[in-house]
Amino acid sequence: MRISVNGEIKEFNRERLMLNELLEEMQFGKGVAVALNETFVLRTNYAKIDINDGDRLDILSPVQGG
């Protein structure tokens, strides 16, 4: 399946992919927040969320801001 992760297309040869597996596989840190198709996903739900072909993920972490 093809997933857009932070704007880049990534291929996963998996029948089923959970959000927590994707984050682990791509080595994202713990202090991130995730939006799936522009909707916020609670950290406690990562293991319950199925990722599907065409999904768009935004994975954000703290940066400088004004």
Added chain:
Amino acid sequence: MINSKSNKKWKIEGKEFDSRLMIGSALYPSPEIMKNAIIASGSQIVTVALRRQSAGEQGANPFWEIIKELGVTVLPNTAGCHTAKEAITTAMMAREVFQTDWIKLEVIGNQYNLQPDPFALVEATKVLIDEGFRVLPYMTDDLVLAQRLADIGCTTLMPWGSPIGSGRGLMNPYNLKVIRKQFPNLNLIVDAGIGKPSDAVEAMELGFDGVLLNSAVALAQEPVMMGEAFKYAVHSGRLSYEAGAMQKRDMASPSTPTVGTPFWHQFA
């Protein structure tokens, strides 16, 4: 030491602070200068943001470690959002990452001057207040917009002085003055456009409760020194407001006593 009224704590969104200066964490020449400028400014509220993390960046986040070490209250923003939905999602992500229900809500309506979109701002504010956020809306200096935001539960309003990063100071002091007059019980912060400490003094002398700025310190030739300059400016402006400035006059009025002035004689 004489205690002025201004030495009392300032309360905003349920928390107490000594400083009325809120400062941004962006655009500094280095993380070290950022840290020292924040310390020199005396600010206890620092704005931060969220951006996409690169895959593989599992290690610590040096920027975030510095901010945590400073022990300040963080105010996450929704910078870069152009719709209410984007801003709401970003706010929820920020609440989880930064562990705070405070949000500096920005919904940009125009790319040229980064003017906030008042309609989307009200829409997002309503949703976020219902979700339990303490919304500090970045807004234009529009009185009716201020009323709408107050009506839906905002207790802090943050009208712009002038466009973000422009350093143009207060474009329309009259509008700010009217908002102050109409909302005596809300916390009012001038957010954006401050260029010099004298702009901050002006905002505080209008009776604003605080000032939020970033570029004015970060882009100064000496950011740490400018941070300190703003510390004094905000404090000075507040003291001036509380002390109550004299009325302007058209004619001069001597300050030295006129009784007993020498060289005047009846024979002259």
